[in-house]
Amino acid sequence: MATGLQFSLWVLPVLLLFLGIRPGAEGGKVLVVPMEGSHWLSMRKVVQELSARGHQAVVLAPEVSMHMKGADFFTLRTYATPYTQEEYDQLMLGQSQMVFEEMHFLKIYFKTIAIVKQVSLLFEKSCAGLLHNKELIRSLNASSFDVVLTDPIYPCGSLLAEYLSVPAVYFLRRIPCDWDLEGTQCPNPSSYIPRMLTRNSDHMTFLQRVKNMLYPLTLKYICDYSLSPYERLASEILQRETSLVDVFSYASVWLFRGDFVMDYPSPIMPNMVFIGGINCAHRKPLSQVCMGARVPGGACFSKTFFQVLTCLSIFLKIPTSHSPSNSLWGDKY
Numbered sequence: 001m002a003t004g005l006q007f008s009l010w011v012l013p014v015l016l017l018f019l020g021i022r023p024g025a026e027g028g029k030v031l032v033v034p035m036e037g038s039h040w041l042s043m044r045k046v047v048q049e050l051s052a053r054g055h056q057a058v059v060l061a062p063e064v065s066m067h068m069k070g071a072d073f074f075t076l077r078t079y080a081t082p083y084t085q086e087e088y089d090q091l092m093l094g095q096s097q098m099v100f101e102e103m104h105f106l107k108i109y110f111k112t113i114a115i116v117k118q119v120s121l122l123f124e125k126s127c128a129g130l131l132h133n134k135e136l137i138r139s140l141n142a143s144s145f146d147v148v149l150t151d152p153i154y155p156c157g158s159l160l161a162e163y164l165s166v167p168a169v170y171f172l173r174r175i176p177c178d179w180d181l182e183g184t185q186c187p188n189p190s191s192y193i194p195r196m197l198t199r200n201s202d203h204m205t206f207l208q209r210v211k212n213m214l215y216p217l218t219l220k221y222i223c224d225y226s227l228s229p230y231e232r233l234a235s236e237i238l239q240r241e242t243s244l245v246d247v248f249s250y251a252s253v254w255l256f257r258g259d260f261v262m263d264y265p266s267p268i269m270p271n272m273v274f275i276g277g278i279n280c281a282h283r284k285p286l287s288q289v290c291m292g293a294r295v296p297g298g299a300c301f302s303k304t305f306f307q308v309l310t311c312l313s314i315f316l317k318i319p320t321s322h323s324p325s326n327s328l329w330g331d332k333y
């Protein structure tokens with residue numbers, strides 16, 4: 001109880017300062033372009049907190065989805081999709097049994113590629129329908145949003161933010177194929193940063209380093225194979241030759257749902273903010289086994305929400321067009 005009181009006494013004034021919440025103050029406008037599934041469930045709590053602090057949140061979602069339903073703390077705007085709910089459910093849920101099947105590694109690999117390609121093509125068609133909906137785009141432009149909050153694993157939100165010339169804040173765990181690191185121009189040495197699926201540690205032998213360099217080539221092929229349609233769409237919409245890395249690099253701030261407790265240390269850039277613990281909304285008392293390692297206060301949820309809301313509030317306080325000078329540097333928080 002004392003810890004919670006202590007937290008509120010020093011955090012609340014800072015939150016009020018950054019968010020501009022005072023008598024007569026008007027909240028900012030946030031356009032949320034989420035990704036389906038657990039990605040949206042993680043982001044939903046942030047949207048709820050922003051609404052509670054006086055900001056207007058508009059969630060832009062396809063008509064056909066699994067989890068993106070309306071709620072009283074945001075305005076839901078939907079757009080038409082070129083597929084039905086039955087087709088969508090079959091594609092998204094119909095392959096779940098593959099997890100329990102015993103197959104040769106190569107068969108799993110090629111079957112996974114085919115599924116990823118199908119899912120990506122489905123989302124890309126949905127994104128194209130959104131971006132070519134002139135009436136909806138005009139309406140979004142007229143709404144004068146201060147910031148776009150999106151998960152870049154679904155590049156449509158990133159592309160829409162650039163198309164509308166609205167600053168973008170990314171809320172993510174990671175992007176496969178290290179496109180998050182390329183988008184932030186972050187150093188990514190293979191010599192000591194373990195790659196996805198290698199099971200290497202940050203202390204590797206020579207052969208492990210070789211493995212660490214070869215594994216990303218396979219993932220890169222899957223990403224290029226499945227996400228290449230977004231490059232063509234981006235080039236068409238922005239009317240210039242554009243790569244996915246160019247689209248990802250538009251972000252002003254990257255909010256990573258991770259930290260160096262769970263991940264191996266690696267270089268970071270100033271606009272990369274780590275918010276590990278953002279989903280710890282319902283904390284439970286530690287067991288006796290863990291009590292010895294308890295950190296005083298244990299307020300991971302409060303601390304990380306402070307970081308997220310502080311980052312977003314910069315855009316909500318000062319509406320402005322995107323430029324390098326608008327970037328919010330994470331080392332200040």
